[in-house]
Amino acid sequence: MAERLLISALKGGKDTKSIILNRKKMKKIPSALEKLPGLKNLDLQNNLILSVCPEISTLTQLTALNLGNNLIEEVPEEMKHLISLKKLHLFGNRICRFAPGACDGLQNLILLNLNNNELTQLPQEVSRLKSLTYLSINYNRLASIPIELCFLEDLSELQLNYNQLICIPEEIKFLKKLKTLFLVRNNIEVLPEGLCDLKKLRMLDIAGNIIQIFPPRFQNLKLREFYCEGNPLFLKQPVIAVQQEDVWSLKEIASRFVMNQLEEKNPFLMHAIEQYPQVRNIISQGKKCVICGKSFFTMWLECVQFVPPSKNWLVSRNLELVPLRTLICSYKCFNRRGHNIFGIAEV
Ligand SMILES: [Zn+2]
Known part of the structure; x- marks a missing residue:
């Protein structure tokens, strides 16, 4: 036929x-x-x-x-x-x-x-x-x-x-021309930081996943539309942190010392580090505390900061504040007054 x-x-x-x-x-x-x-x-x-x-x-x-x-x-x-x-x-x-x-x-x-x-x-x-x-x-x-x-x-x-889908590869950052990304109804818990590098992204729909918090720099995206209904987003509720002392490993103490001395341009260390490419490589992976600005290496407090969505975004009705993943160096910083950062309670 x-x-x-x-x-x-x-x-x-x-x-x-x-x-x-x-x-x-x-x-x-x-x-x-x-x-x-x-x-x-x-x-x-x-x-x-x-x-x-x-x-x-x-x-x-x-x-x-x-x-x-x-x-x-x-x-x-x-x-x-x-x-x-x-x-x-x-x-x-x-x-x-x-x-x-x-x-x-x-x-x-x-x-x-x-x-x-x-x-x-x-x-x-x-x-x-x-x-x-x-x-x-x-x-x-x-x-x-x-x-x-x-x-x-x-x-x-x-x-x-x-x-x-349970995750999206960090390499998504290479999709430089991506304008529209739909991820509705998957099982995604964490969005990769690389997503924040997508300068052309205008439309993002992640409704119906299991996302609680967004990567740092997320609010810098130049979105026009952003939908996130049906995710268990962190709400703005202060979490009382246990007032414990920080206990760092020797490696962490040494790394912090070296990183912070290098930032202060300590001439002895600036000279010495040239001889140790592995050390230079390791400390290049350091992160900065959003409160005191000092560097840390592998030990930090995972916190959340709530920021209003960018004014240019058309957003879901449920979204008043965007919870952003934020790292700080110590309980000492966490216990300082006057910042807008909350601890994440282990449930
Ligand atoms: Zn700090």
Whole structure:
């Protein structure tokens, strides 16, 4: 039947640029497609197609392919021959894997829609989709995303709603052109600090996760819209800290001494440190106390600071103050009066 439908679609002659065969109960892609090497648009959504035919490889001028709402289980290897493809719709299938090499030839792909499938992971090879600008993988079962995804330089919109993600890689900071990030309904507890480096990010939706606190510098993002309903955000309630003495390791005491002396430009240490690149490397990982400004190394108090969302952000109604993760050097600083920083109680 598929062949007959195609033949009637071919009445336009050999130069046919577009074929649309929706809701025809087709079980396979008609192999006669190979007679149409000039085809630009092929729309076969809402059929019963299980897999693509090898003849599809001849469609090297195809720019748009819609196989949405079929029964496909794998992003097929044949895709690699579609070197002109710009838009690929595979939503509403049963896709749980990419065939090896499927991404190899899709150098011009701009849009990939994999919504409503059964993917639990993405292959590292997604990094070969060099032109990818819009990627949508809502309603799948992703538990993680590969770091390689963060090397797609042109990616502007990333939709990962309704998955099972527990974290986002720090490398997300490399998505310099990312404007829109949807992470609704996942299991994310911590957002990476690298998120705060996304200067182009304008739209962030993290509703329905398990986030309590945001990374430092979060309020510097130039967002236009920010939604965070359904997260157990810290509320502004002072937590009484146990008035205990700080007990630091010898390494911590030595590191703090060296770091702070170097900041004061102690000439003896400035000279000595040149001889010890490992020490220099270690102390470069030091952090600064937001209260006293002094450096510390691996021991700190984890606190929360509440800041109003940036005025330019359009925010969820529940969000009056943004809880930011804040580190301070000691109980001595914590117990000082006049700061706006709260301890995080261990529950
Ligand atoms: Zn301090």
